[in-house]
Amino acid sequence: MSMLKYWVWLSELAGLGNQTRLALLEHFNTPEDVYYADEGEILLTEGMTRREADALKAKDLTEAEKILADCERLELQVLTLRDAAYPVRLRSIYDPPCLLYLRGRLPEVDELPAVAVVGTRKASPYGIRCAEDLAFGLADAGALVVTGLARGIDSMAAQGALRAGGTVIGVLGGGVDVIYPKENGWLYDDVAAAGCLISEYPPGTEPLPAHFPIRNRIMSGLSVAALVVEAPVRSGALITAGMALDQGRDVFAVPGPIYAENSKGCNRLIRDGAGVAAEPWDILRDYEAQFPGKLRGTTRSAPEPLETQPGQMVETAEPAMPSLSLKGAGLTDDQILLLRTLTDQPMLTDDLIELTELPTRRVLSALTMLEIDQYVTQCSGKRYMRAVTLSE
Template sequence: MSALKYWLWLTELPGLTNQTRLALLQHFPTPEDVYYAEAEEVLLTEGITREQAILLENKDCAAADRILADCQRLNVNILTLQDAGYPNRLRNIYDPPCLLYVRGRLPAFDDEAAVAVVGTRDCTPYGVSCAEKLGHGLAAGGAVVVSGLARGIDSAALRGALRAGGTVAAVLGNGTDVIYPPENQYLYEDVAAAGALVSEYPPGTPPDGRHFPVRNRILSGLSLAALVVEAPERSGALITAGTALEQGRDVFAVPGPIDAPASVGCNRLIRDGAGLASDAWDILREYEARFPDKLRREGTQDAPPVLGYQARQKTEPKPVAPSVSLSHNNLSLTDDQICLLRTLTEEPMLADDLIELTGIPTRRVLSALTVLEIEHLVTQHSGKRYARAVNLTE
């Protein structure tokens, strides 16, 4: 029996959770070892109950055979957690899928600035316009746009990215051969041609309401950041934002009218520290230093040479940050503010890291940062990260 068949046996065995499968794969080198293990050995796996060990006595591989045949017929590739092509970015989340079904060509996510764009199905014309604009801008700027293929914001973001000729990936809550919603048939084909359709569910799996919150961890897990375009108070997009934060990803949101129900979630995210995104560069500038050869501001690539003011503007050196003398302390800075300025660098730092490095209580750190930001000595970046905006002299 091929090694891949053991993976399919394990993932399709009824009654096991993904966490149970991951625990088994931590204890045993491969699914093949799980398949042939005695019950007593299985019970040595941390967290495994006797009832779960009994489930593993089912050695029927009919489902695995069927899935292998379907994938071959549909040209769907299978990536396991132990394959070299499985993205490390996803592998390192708390609950990675044991395997992925991929139709198309999976981007090299570990080397890409991927941004998940999500939002409500019941969107407004404003939301659709913003999603298409931002999807286009992210793709034109060199990012991989990741989304679902749900109605509304997800589909609009992918359409915008495809119009820009960018690379895209869609994470599904059903099999990669199941088109949902039906009107997205052509969009499915376009995404598969320009990137990949991705699912942890085998071909033929119908859409199920329980699948979509679960697949959100893959959306954010493949990405550096999650962008919420439009989300009411109770929205699956907010679940994705929460999952992204748990995974250490950045979160951005598009602001909307304060009396618009579809924008309540986004406005609250911004209030609570998410980055405000009005165009793609609001997001991509955060990763420009990390991907200097891939990211660019939309409209600047291959631009023809220009004369006059615009040409001079491009060749002018980067402005030098103003200097602040700590010895003279003309600004009447407090000890906390001085300590924070000395600790901060030009690279954004989390407030939690500043609290740990300085030993200053949380309330005082946040208060001092607020004053420093008002005085233009510190700039705040997405995710409540702060950078020093001045040079220090003693």
């Protein structure tokens, strides 16, 4: 903790750009050394200006200590550029963040084919279906899905990956404790349970518009490829695609109707050389040899989409419930426990986790398989109800 306060101090110091912070770490090795260095030595740092050297005279550690106290209270991890757990893939980009705040458990990013799935916030029904289906297939095949959790394509991609029982990294433009958009509170919780939320901004930071283009470099930096599902010509998703290319990552895009505004950015990417992504293996076949044993050659088909347009859920309760024999259905213990816990009235996922005392990821995975087999029905607000009557 004593060393971390200097990392937070350097990361939050006003008047310094990220490249200056990286240059200081290259010159002094540790933020503590920067903190105690004299002005003459600081000015020897490559690219250092007098104005930036003056900014380093601010030695108050109060704010850094408060941020670390908030992290402890919120059970957040703080990952520095020099930590062994910091992904090498991200560290190798031109301007990696010096510090990351994490909620959840960071997967072994460097050992997995990670794909950043991005797109417009104002998604069409076509974009929503593509985002869910492709993210479901990517996760089901063993890929790691990285997304920004914004409204529209990002949220639907995260939801599709989670429904496949996959791991998701959500890269945020604000603090990991600040939910944006507000309706995504349940999605933040599910992503943190099955993967992690990441931000270079300390807890409590509001998601300002200027933060999002900056955070995009982290999304592409964690990934081997970026997939643009649906994007107009002027779109933040295209910024992510550009950063991915700058970082040496592959870029794929979902083709769309030539007159659809939301597809013009994707069609332009394809025209300029991006790979066409109509199914998950259009992307993953390029990485099967690079990540031996990590990808599964066949994947399940995604369940029917949950939404027909942003914010509108489809409820599909059956009017009459067939009978299901638990003995002969070939169900897992988790699936049987969930079926016995569910009723013919919608129940929240959080309530099911509490009642069954199963880990969140196992509950989500079991619910997905039960939904595919049409033994449960998903309703609005991440609620589930049993679609069969049970017999022993």
